[in-house]
Amino acid sequence: MDLRNSQFLFIGFTAAWVIPMVYLILLNLRDRKLRRELDRVKRMVEQSTKP
């Protein structure tokens, strides 16, 4: 392989992986936040239905 432009090739492939991976991490963080919120709202509903 011709290594003249390998630095830019490396940057390009890094970008191609980093962008989806950052999105994956953000999805994971959002997932945790939503599950915490769901648990909180479920508890809120249970409390409001108690006589």
Add this chain to the structure above:
Amino acid sequence: MSESTVRDKVLFGLAGFAAILLTWNLHTIFLVMPDELNQGAIWRIFFFHVPAALLGLTGFGLGMIFSLTYLFTNNLRYDAIAESIIEVALVFAAVNLVTGSIWARIIWGIWWAWDARLTSMLVCWLIFAGYLMLRRAIDEPTQRARLSAVVSIFGAVDVVIVWKSIEWWRTQHPAPVLSIRNGGGMDPGMESTMYWNLLALFCFAVVLVMVRMRQARISQEIDSLRRLAHSY
């Protein structure tokens, strides 16, 4: 077996398949493929640049179809599907823009050119980024779904312009290279690797959309529980 269990199995199966295929493709791209005669090693960026563009544009188009379906049916499920697909498509469109810019720095000597293809793709990315921002700004679900559906239809017009720009105008961007667009500018062995990588990235994109749709379902559940709590 419950629906969510089947969905999880499909999700993990697709993710595993995508990971294996991506690993195999990286091996082929770096260790099997020869350098391109004029471009040297940097041309390998095409194996991510082109599939990312195809997935991004297809996602925007599918998003528009689901948005239209929402407008005809008023079923918020279609709006959630459209949002999930468009968000993932935006990620791939970003990969396309960034990798293209890095390739251009070596081949053209500049990071960016305001030609028809590049500019229309950037405008497309901005329109759909605006679509997601609009959704964050509106709390009422039906109003949010209706207005964002209109934006996605507007954005889909730009998708057509992006796709056809290299045929309609003389652009600095290369003319079509894939044989499916009558390009023929690529060796068949190299083109098949491009399609294998497209398949791998497609499976990865489907996994992301499935995860995003699960989150949309949880959000809807939270909304309905909140309404229930406030009704007591």
